[in-house]
Amino acid sequence: MDVLGQLVAVPTVNPPGESYGEMVEVLHSIMEDAGYEVSAVEVPRDYLERYIPQHADHPRYVVIARVGSGRPVIHFNSHYDVVPPGEGWSRDPFRLSVEGDLVYGRGVVDMKGGMAAAILAAQAAAMAGAGDFGTVELSFTPDEETGGETGVKYMVEAGLVSPDYVVVPEASGSGNVWIGNKxxxxxxxxxxxxxxxxxxxxxxxxxxxxxxxxxxxxxxxxxxxxxxxxxxxxxxxxxxxxxxxxxxxxxxxxxxxxxxxxxxxxxxxxxxxxxxxxxxxxxxxxxxxxxxxxxxxxxxxxxxxxxxxxxPPSVIDPRGRLASALSDAVREVTGSPPRLTVCPGGLDTRYFQLAGVEALTYGPGDDSYAHAADERNSVSEMMTVARVYALLISSLLSCPGGPPRSTSS
Structure with a gap:
């Protein structure tokens, strides 16, 4: 919960894009402590002026953390921006509250809870030596709440990452995988x-x-x-x-x-x-x-x-390597296979899919609590998903038949 508490405490409200620089510092510290090489790239101002001219004076950053080298590259992408808290809260929206199995705070569902689960799995993967068998990569991007053009879209178009498999930890629920979106x-x-x-x-x-x-x-x-x-x-x-x-x-x-x-x-x-x-x-x-x-x-x-x-709408083949491996991991951790469905809303995942990358959305929480007052998630749900991520990393980095290995990433 310490990592999630640090993430929630940074009020990365979008619009207009507040405290993004502070979030970069927090993420850099967390991932460096986990043994990852960390870099931060500022989104060019001309890109901001093209897509969000009204907020171009607020800098945007893409943070990328890597451990290992070569292929396959399994990538987890999380957006760090949140919507404004609004009214109706019974607690401080930017201070994590823990009550039994429930955690409260702005972003615990959308999507700092999923981000924390991915970080937990990434920490475990580094400790287990996953980097000896390929690359584990995490990116943290802004502006999903305003369309993602100045976040994931920029990162993909600029070639900052080149993954083989991508998981976006948005709140699909631990028993459901989104294979695409409308x-x-x-x-x-x-x-x-x-x-x-x-x-x-x-x-x-x-x-x-x-x-x-x-x-x-x-x-x-x-x-x-x-x-x-x-x-x-x-x-x-x-x-x-x-x-x-x-x-x-x-x-x-x-x-x-x-x-x-x-x-x-x-x-x-x-x-x-x-x-x-x-x-x-x-x-x-x-x-x-x-x-x-x-x-x-x-x-x-x-x-x-x-x-x-x-x-455009975007979907990938539910029979692909990533979908199969993720389904197997969910079944092993939860005892039941996940549903593979299409999300009715928009997802940053589409930018990877439209670039030809196998990408799926799978993360902890009930998205009906997203953007709501007293936004909440479940500790046990987040831990379940973190275990799925850890098993997925192990499967994709060691299972034969994956993308060809290379000597450099």
């Missing part, structure tokens, strides 16, 4: 009318009225189109196997109570199942918007769609 297409729809004084609304064209009518029509168009689609991949909840669309997660516009609003906008959150592609999803969205907005355009409104984020 994709997302996010957009903003802007409706413009004509602003006027609230006492003479006939002189204006109310953008709020137009937006409300458009949102209902667009929702009907999209849900009708998506209602018959189902993924053939396994999901924990059958409802997750359908593509979804959510309108109005964020709404903006208006100026004052006595002003006829001339502009309003709302967001679109379209989640893609693995069988869908981004280009087709965007084409469908634009065509549905064109149909739904036709009455508004004829009444004098203008309607514009702007895509704000896009990430």
């Amino acid at each position: 994709g997302n297409l996010w957009a903003e729809v802007e409706v413009r009318g004509r602003q006027a004084h609230g006492s003479t609304p006939w002189l204006g064209l109310n953008a709020f009225d137009g937006m409300a009518r458009l949102a209902v029509a667009l929702s009907e168009e999209l849900n009708s189109m998506l209602s018959s689609r189902r993924s053939s991949y396994p999901f924990a909840d059958p409802r997750e196997a359908a593509p979804t669309v959510t309108l109005g997660g964020a709404v903006s516009g208006g100026a004052k109570v006595n002003v006829v609003p001339g502009r309003y906008s709302f967001t679109v959150d379209r989640r893609l199942i693995p069988e869908e592609g981004l280009e087709e999803a965007e084409r469908e969205l634009r065509e549905a918007l064109e149909r739904a907005s036709a009455p508004l355009r004829s009444a004098g409104y203008s309607v514009e769609l702007r895509v704000t984020s896009r990430s």
Whole structure:
């Protein structure tokens, strides 16, 4: 619990990206004490300005710890940022609280609990001499909570790591392995009318009225189109196997109570199942918007769609070497094989998968507690997962049939 307590105590709140430098120092000390070679790389400012210009003044760091050399390289990636604590806590969110088998604190589920489990397994692997049979590598990256572009994506694109196998310790639960995740297409729809004084609304064209009518029509168009689609991949909840669309997660516009609003906008959150592609999803969205907005355009409104984020769905073969080895390790530790399912949300794991690396998500905790007040995890769950990681490392570094060995990493 000492390691987890140190991690929770650093308030790495994102946005905007607080205390990242302090976290680098903590991780460097922990991993160096465990016998790992540790390096830290600052994400270039031009990269920050491209993806998070509003937070470019807050430095971002990738921390990499290695023991051993050659292949295979088994890699554990953890993000160290957390969401703001928010309200409703009954205890200090940045001081680890232990009550029986439960631990409380911001990030104990998402995902400093998984990070601590990976560190514990890595410490054991180093002590057992795992580095004589390949490389054990851990990375600690920022900004998963804001999309991961300035964290894992940068690390992979810059070639800072070149693993054969990757495990991301997000809270899948000790009996479940995520083999991939849905994709997302996010957009903003802007409706413009004509602003006027609230006492003479006939002189204006109310953008709020137009937006409300458009949102209902667009929702009907999209849900009708998506209602018959189902993924053939396994999901924990059958409802997750359908593509979804959510309108109005964020709404903006208006100026004052006595002003006829001339502009309003709302967001679109379209989640893609693995069988869908981004280009087709965007084409469908634009065509549905064109149909739904036709009455508004004829009444004098203008309607514009702007895509704000896009990430393809990503899955790997559940029959692959990593999935088999991880399933065997879970079965040996827990007595039962894990479920292999697709995560309905987005995961940093996708950046490895899209780069052609065998990567899975497996970590301790119930993700329903993530981002919540009094976020909590289970000590026994974290220890179970740490034992699985240790067994997985042993299996992948000693089992024949893995990637070819080389003399250098």
